Amino acid sequence: MGFISIAYFAIITFFTVGYGDIIPNDTFGQILVSFTSVIGGLFIIVGAAGILSIKDDN
Incomplete structure (x- = not known):
């Protein structure tokens, strides 16, 4: 296994999109x-942060 295969x-696995x-x-x-x-x-992270910042402002 090369580096690319291990990184893939x-x-x-980290993003749990499965195989x-x-x-x-x-x-x-x-x-x-x-990528x-x-x-x-x-x-997803930026969207959740945006929603939470709007809620926090109110």
Whole structure:
């Protein structure tokens, strides 16, 4: 296992999106899926922070 495969496994496990029936077989696919998972997680974090800051202002 190379670094990309290990990083892919760690990121997908951390964001609990699972492995499913369709998984990327090449390095580019693993990097793309990992990047997409991180961006998706950031959207949730930023969205929750925005909602909480609005609630806190009231």
